[in-house]
Amino acid sequence: MEIHFDGGLLRPWEITDAEELAVIADNKNIADNLRDMFPNPYSIDDARQWLSSVLEQEGPKRYFAIIVNGKLTGSIGFTPKTDIYRKNAEVGYFIASEFRRMGITTKALKAITAYAFRTFDIIRVYAEPFADNIGSCRVLEKAGFTLEATFKNYVIKNGVIKDSCIYSVLKENFIE
Numbered sequence: 001m002e003i004h005f006d007g008g009l010l011r012p013w014e015i016t017d018a019e020e021l022a023v024i025a026d027n028k029n030i031a032d033n034l035r036d037m038f039p040n041p042y043s044i045d046d047a048r049q050w051l052s053s054v055l056e057q058e059g060p061k062r063y064f065a066i067i068v069n070g071k072l073t074g075s076i077g078f079t080p081k082t083d084i085y086r087k088n089a090e091v092g093y094f095i096a097s098e099f100r101r102m103g104i105t106t107k108a109l110k111a112i113t114a115y116a117f118r119t120f121d122i123i124r125v126y127a128e129p130f131a132d133n134i135g136s137c138r139v140l141e142k143a144g145f146t147l148e149a150t151f152k153n154y155v156i157k158n159g160v161i162k163d164s165c166i167y168s169v170l171k172e173n174f175i176e
Contacts, residue, residue, distance in 0.1 A: 001061060005111040008104060010064035010076060013054050017065055018047040020072040024096045032158060033133045034094065060119045066095060066108050073099040076108050078116050078125065087123045089116050093139075100135065109143040113169060114176045123171045130155065131163035140167040144175055 003010040013021075022044040024030075031040030039046050054063045054077075063077030074095030081088045091112065095105050113125050129136040131150055141147070145167040154164040 003064065003111050003115050005107040007107060008066060008068040008073070010108060010111055010115075011067055012061045013051050013063055013065050013075075015048070015051050015055060017072060018044055018051055021051065021065075021075070022047040024072065024074065025094070027097060029097065030094045033130060033136065034092070036157070064112065066093075066104065068099060068104055073104065074108070076105075076112050078112060080116075080120050080122060087121070089120060089122045089125050091116070091125050091127050103142075105139045106142040109139060110176065113143065113174060117171045117174060124168055125174075126166055126168035128164055128166050130157065131165050137165060137167070143169070144173070145169045 001012060022042055025038075025042040025047065026040075027042075028040055031038050031042070057063075062079065063075070065072050066074040066076055074093065076091070076093035078089040078091040080086070081090065091109065093105060093109060095108075099105075116122060116125055125145075126148075127136075127140055127145065129140065131137075137147070146169065148166045148168055151164045151166070153161050155162050
């Protein structure tokens with residue numbers, strides 16, 4: 001199953017993507033803007049382990065490779081929440097440095113958000129970028145997400161206490 005967007009597509013991950021994923025993901029700038037569970041350095045073993053866990057998931061796909069001109073350029077996916085949060089899904093993404101500021105991530109984010117609303121019983125998609133990750137905040141805004149809050153001194157990354165934001169879009173307000 002592929003999700004097409006202007007200039008590229010999202011396709012399910014394959015175990016054979018491990019080497020290319022490791023090259024893209026082994027980037028301190030990417031790791032510095034993600035949760036600590038994302039390793040740095042990022043090895044081929046890390047890629048294989050993550051891909052194996054993604055490929056084992058049952059049901060509709062939730063994690064996709066971002067492909068532009070036949071080349072793996074990044075990753076995007078979402079996690080449907082459970083319990084009282086079960087009408088929500090958290091989205092996350094990263095893109096190789098050389099593909100930033102081209103509008104690819106915004107288009108990929110809009111495409112996966114539309115897919116999430118169509119495929120899962122959710123009414124809200126959200127993301128939690130660090131407040132100083134201006135690029136990600138701009139991507140979210142361009143994709144139709146709204147800043148709901150900035151949490152002061154909310155997270156710690158690389159030994160530094162930082163602010164974190166929460167952006168969301170409701171199904172009823174989402175424009176594909």
